[in-house]
Structure formats: structure tokens, C-alpha cells
Amino acid sequence: MSLQTWKVTEPWLEIKCALGEGPYYSKEHNHLRFVDIFDKKLHIVDLAKGPASLRTIDTGMAVGVTADIKGEHDFILTGAKDGITKFNLETGEHQYITKLWAESEGPEKVRRMRSNDGAVDSAGRFWLGTMNDPKEAEITNEAVLFRLDTDGTLHRVLEEVSVPNGISWNEKDDTMYWTDTPTNNVFAFDFDAKSGNISNSRVFYHHPDNESHGNPDGHSRDVEGNIWHACYGGSRVVKVSPEGKLVGEILLPTRNPTCPVFVGTELFITSAQEDEPERYPESAKCAGCVFRVDVGVEGMPKHEARIP
Template sequence: MSSEFQTWEVKTPYLNLHCGLGEGPYYEPATQTVRFVDIKNKKLHTVSINDPADLTTLSFDEPVTVTADIEGVDPKDKILIGAKRGLAVLDRKTGEYEYISKMEGEGVDRIRSNDGAVDPQGRFWMGSMTDFGKGDFRPEGSLFRFTQTSPPQTALTSLTIPNSVGWSPDQKTMYFTHSNAREVLAWEYDPSPTPLTVLANKRVFYQHVGNGEPDGFRVDVEGNIWHAVYGESRVLKLSPEGKLIGEIRLPTRNITCVEFVGEELFITTAGDDDAAEGEESKENGGALFRVNVGVRGVGHDLFKL
């Protein structure tokens, strides 16, 4: 493989809905669509990968933060969502959803879910953090492992902005991003259903240096991590050893997450309230971008309901 630092530049959005906080892009191969949430505006958007005008939107009464597909269920009918209080199943035809597992405990009204993903065993890992309107973000969040049949199990506590989780192609390593600490953690992945007592060989896989914070990521089939950086107008390409080997430059500051569609990355962003009217970063803030990066992602596991 080449040791040359790779760069890509994206100048124009694929779709610009000016999301407050666009997040959680997820590809649906059967429908040739990408769905993504706007956490601040409590919306779920679904757009065709062939026509940006082919768009549908669902609105909610509380934040919806992340989605996943369910084993044996047509995603056109129902999908899994992270909602304010935990994990729920959404009926996409009616827009109604029902919780299957909730976060409990003191101060739970202050927090909301954030990013997450399904593990190779069909369980859902998801973080919690201070909700909007509750003042400054505090280290009151956690990383949970959800199933349908038991209360969520706690993996990590005292987190401020827990973000993406993912797995290496061989499923032996799990990655987790703690955004405000500017670090991506890694540990040996244990597929067993036992309680989460220890995260074996937990270590800092990548420590970010810069003004921005690492946000959401996906892993490719070669084991590289493609990591959005909030506040730096770029997506990083990290090697399986945690080395920075490439970047995608974008025309807005707050990059939030990425998703593979074949060899393309679809990239969500958030609004840039700090930019002046007419500035490029404000005009493109909250848009959805796409770029060919020449490699495929590992794909998603399905939640076992």
C-alpha cells in the first residue's frame, strides 16, 4: 500500500437542508436511499442516492439521534431508533415509535441518547449525554449495551460527549469515540453475553490534536477508520494502527458523521452558528455531502429484536 498522504476535496453539497445537527447517516441498499437525523430539529430525513429531490421527512416530539435496521424486518416498515430516553422501534408509515429499553437512574431527565451501532451479536451500543436546554454539557453520560430482553448494561460512565462505536473487519477490536476528550478508544471485543465487567486492553487508539473534536466514524474493509471532525471542516482517514493517512476537506466547519455507499462516503454536517451570514461555512452548514474514496465499508449488523 502507498504511504502517500491522501486528500480529497468536496466543494458542493449533495443535499442542503440546513440541518441544525445532521447526524447518523445510514444506507438502505434495498431502497437505494440514505437516511439521517437532525437531532436539534427532531427530524428523520430519507433521500435517494440517485436524486436529491426524492426526499421524505418524519418529525418527532423529542430528539431522534441514530437509526439501525432490525433482523427480519423490512426497513421500509420499521427501524430501530435512538430516542430521548433509550432505544425504540419506529413505524415509518405512521411515524409512531415504541420504547423497547429505557435508560434509568437519577438525573435521567437531563440526558438523551446520542450515537450508536449494532454489534456483531445483534445488540445495540449507544451513548447518553446532556440534553439540549439543560445548560452546559456535563460528564453525566454513559456508554450502554442494549438488548430487547434486559435493562441496558453500562460499559463506561462519566462521559460528556460519547460518540460513534464500531468494529474492526475481523471483529476482534471495538472502537469508541469520546469527543470532548478528543480521543478514540479501542479494546478487545468480547462477543459473550456476560455482564460488562471489564473492557480488555482498553487503550487510546487515536488522540486528536487540534481545535476540533472527533465526532462520528465508519470503518472500511481494509480496517481504516474514516472519522468526521467537528470544527475543522474535514474527515480524517486513520490507518488500522491509528495513524493519520488522509483527509477529506469540506466547505463547512462542523462535520458530524460518515456512511459508506459502495465506494462513496456520504457525510453529514451541522449548522455553523459562529460564521457570519454569507460565509461559506454557514451557507453549507447542515448539508449532506458525498465523495468517492475508492474503498468499501464493512457494512452494518442487524439488531436482534
């Protein structure tokens, strides 16, 4: 069976992110926002006005992912360098909800770790994966997938992982999907929506172990149950069916796409700088930009975080 194929030839937003990540569509504001983890920036675009409306806020620390908060207009939730915070969109100030690491783990643990990807489930719990900060340490298996419950309790759901990435849930809300980048696997878990507990881990999709196809990074789901997965180093976003089969791909003009997000039937895709610009000069031209493509199907709606 031939793959559905889309080809993107130019950026929608020309911006040179060092590590563009965490794209999020705020329906309330009709804004697209995304972070630059390495440069410690939050970028916001008013989609009614287009790329010229770009506004940038200094985050003051590495932020990997954001989410809307139910009932809040001026604040968003962030997975930040060493904790989960409420971030003021007007002042750029963080208010810690919780730190991620215990004092007994020491300042060195805080220094060498940072937040990565995350998502909010149907109950408003915030799931957040951490990883070694590549600016501070080598990648090891000391990372954790956390879950912040609506009463403020922080749980360590998965430990001894290295680069936890995209998280999503199916339409029935009884299965959670989680990407483990170094193994090229997307895992499925049985999910208890009432308690937030997961069980019965199994491989849902294994991305080809082929250097030219890259490694799975962030992902989004559509209303038909497909997962759209950015492939860092692979110049593409792949479409994976509800059965875990590769059925489509979006080809991009830069090698390091990081994460897609749906706005209606369109995907907006963040990217990172080119690691080898002399070897891949064409990729370097639009590395770090944001891309846009209509794939003809709407995405699953995002949930708002419920925090104490």
C-alpha cells in the same frame, strides 16, 4: 509521508439541518437516512432517485442514531431522547423497548440527557452513548455508554463519560473502537463477541489538539481497516490507518461535519449549523447539508439489530 487528500466543494443534498447526524444506509431499501437531532426530524433519500426524493418525518423527540432491525420492514431502531424505541416509518410513532434512566434518577436526569451516537455489533446488540442535551444543560461527565442485549437486557458499559461518540469493530471482531470527543481520543478495547464484554482500554488514535482541526465526532470503517472520522469544527473527515496513524483527509466547505457513512465506495457526510456565521460566512452557506465523495474503498457492512 504526504496525506491522501480529497476536496469537496459543494453539497450533494442542500438542506439546512440544525444538527444533522446519524447517517445510515439501508441496503434493503437503497435509502440513505439521517436525523436532525435539534429539529426532531428523520430525513430519507431514495438513492436511485437522488436528492429530489427527500422525505421528512417528524420524530417528536430528539433522536441521535438509528439502525435497521432484522426481520422488520416498516420499523427502525432509534436511540431517542430518553430511551431505545421501535420507530414506525409510516406513522412516525415510537414504541419504547426500554427507557434509559431509572425512576430513582428522577425527571431532571431525563430532562437534561439525550441519546447521541451508537451502533450494532455482530450479535445484533445495540450500543448507545448518551450525553447532556446542550439545549437543557451544560456538558458534564454524567453520560453513559449503554448496551442493549438481544434478550432486552440493558447494561451500563461505561459511566462518568461526557460525549461518547462513534463506535465500530474490526474485521476479526475482537476489537471495539469508541470515540470520546472531549479528549480527542479514539479508544480501542478487547471485545468478546459472544458476551459483548469489553476490556483492556487503550488510546488507539489521538486527534491533534488544534482548534482548526476540530474534535472527532462520528466515524465509519472501511474493509481495509481504516477509520473515517468526521471532525466537528475542523472542516474535514480524517482517514486513520489500522495502526492509528493519520493517512488522509477529506476537506469540506463547512466547518461542522458530524458523521460519515459508506454506500459502496462513497462516503455520505452529514453536518451541523455554523456556530459563528458572521465569522465564517462561507462555512455557513452549506452548513447542515449532506456531502458525497468517492474514496475508492468500500465500507464495512452494517449489522441489523436483533431485539425481543
